[in-house]
Amino acid sequence: MLSKIYQCLFDAFGPQHWWPGDSPFEVMLGAILTQNTNWQNVERAIRNLRDADLLEPHALYEVPVEELEQLIQPAGYFRVKARRLRNLLEFLIERYDGSLEAMFAVGLPDLREQLLSVNGIGPETADSILLYAGGLTSFVVDAYTYRVFSRHGWIDFDADYHQIQDYLQSGLPQDAQLYNEYHALLVRLEKDFCKKTNPKCKECPLNKMLPKGGPREPE
DNA sequence: TGCCAGGCCGGGT
DNA sequence: ACCCGGCATGGC
Numbered sequence: 001m002l003s004k005i006y007q008c009l010f011d012a013f014g015p016q017h018w019w020p021g022d023s024p025f026e027v028m029l030g031a032i033l034t035q036n037t038n039w040q041n042v043e044r045a046i047r048n049l050r051d052a053d054l055l056e057p058h059a060l061y062e063v064p065v066e067e068l069e070q071l072i073q074p075a076g077y078f079r080v081k082a083r084r085l086r087n088l089l090e091f092l093i094e095r096y097d098g099s100l101e102a103m104f105a106v107g108l109p110d111l112r113e114q115l116l117s118v119n120g121i122g123p124e125t126a127d128s129i130l131l132y133a134g135g136l137t138s139f140v141v142d143a144y145t146y147r148v149f150s151r152h153g154w155i156d157f158d159a160d161y162h163q164i165q166d167y168l169q170s171g172l173p174q175d176a177q178l179y180n181e182y183h184a185l186l187v188r189l190e191k192d193f194c195k196k197t198n199p200k201c202k203e204c205p206l207n208k209m210l211p212k213g214g215p216r217e218p219e
Numbered sequence: 220t221g222c223c224a225g226g227c228c229g230g231g232t
Numbered sequence: 233a234c235c236c237g238g239c240a241t242g243g244c
Contacts, residue, residue, distance in 0.1 A: 037224060037225080122228085187225070
């Protein structure tokens, strides 16, 4: 079923080329900066960092917190996020001498556990780093993922992060490119067809394979 | 003009 | 074990 859903979305939308970034490091920063935040605001913050020539672990860690806060201000929650970025940088530098290559070589599942132990990195941020920056096969479960699968009746409304992730990963080949594209397609679907302000659910590409009774709402 | 966006933490029951 | 407030900006 999961592969079939994917086929359907891919046929409808094509490849999404999602989460573009010039480097894995930049993608990693974006994973924290985008927490509960519009991606457009994140891009402004990243542009500031790039203009200041700070898209490198050691260079960025040299920057005092107050200055970092100002640089990332457009991304919102800038005090919290400056702290979280520094926590991640400290982890990366202390443990891997600032080498992303060395860090990602640890692989799953150990690296995931290590990332989760960093204050400010939860499941979604960890998985975004692993998948989008590291190319490791950890499916990213976010608000979009949850909404699409719950509303269509493929998971419970009260399913937690790991239940959803297990459901997805156990039903799909272990393929980072597939996880990447799949998640991007879910976001595309949600934005194009399922926003309250844009209720075009009749044209939703997934309608033909709904379990029973069509889309539903929580509660 | 208010409401929302690709979370996570910490403190209170 | 849950529940909830706090964190902050720019776009529509």
